[in-house]
Amino acid sequence: MTDLWDRRWPECPPFAHWLRDHYPDRWVRFHSLPESKRYPDDEAExxxxxxxxxxxxxxxxxxxxxxxxxxxxTDTPATTPQRWPRRSEVAPAAWHWRTLLEDPDDDPRYRSHTQLYAETRPWRPGVVDELLRAVADDEIAGVILGPPDLRWLYHPYDGGADVIAPTRAERDALKERHRDWLSAHPLGL
Structure with missing residues (x-):
């Protein structure tokens, strides 16, 4: 999977929050709730x-x-099983994919290592609802969804989702279909 990632997304390691800056020509952000409300309050939301x-x-x-x-x-490159129990609950079949160091120039005493876990699930709406609810509640972060061939990427966050579409035209079509879900911010944030 690392080789596939490096071929498809050579300008950016799999840090979910970096994707929009590295692929701005294919990026669009959708907000999860009307009027850009960040967190849902009830089951209707x-x-x-x-x-x-x-x-x-x-x-x-x-x-x-x-x-x-x-x-x-984690504080070290070593994985620590069950350190983040909520991640394990919403992705119980995930296997450790890779470890990344976001800023190697940080003082070694304060470095944070990103442990990435991957799994595939049969696709149907609802298959990742528990995970999406955990993201919406800011219980987990750094999630990336996509097809196994990685032709597009979907990064849900508390408040919405960033999409890196396969092409600019596909991004523009998504934006047009869901104009009401876009931010009023001039940068699309």
Whole structure:
């Protein structure tokens, strides 16, 4: 999977929060709730959040399987099982994919290592609802979803999702279909 990532996304390691800066020509951000509200308060708002995620993921069409990448952070390069129990709960079948050091110039006493875990699931709307709810509640972060061939990337965060579409034209079509979900911010944030 590392080789595939490096071929598809050579300008950016799999840090979810870096994707929009490295691929701005294919990036679009959708907000999860009307008026850019950040966090859902009740089941009706969770239904809106999940409905928007399902809609965009279905339009991107991962095919029969969806790749799910989740993250944990450790003080050393070594993985620490169950350090972040919520990540393990929402991605129980994930295997350790790789360890990344975001800023090697940081003082070694304060370095944070990103542990990435991956799994694939049969795709259908609802298959990642527990994970998406955990993201919406800011219980986990650094999630990347996509098809197993990595032709596009989907980074849900608390408040919305960043999409890195396969092409600029596909990004523009998504933006047009879901104009009401875009930010009013001039940079699209």
């Amino acid at each position: 969770y239904a809106i959040v999940l409905g928007r995620h399902h809609t965009v993921l279905s339009e991107l069409d991962p095919g029969p399987r969806l790749l799910v990448v989740t993250a944990e952070w």
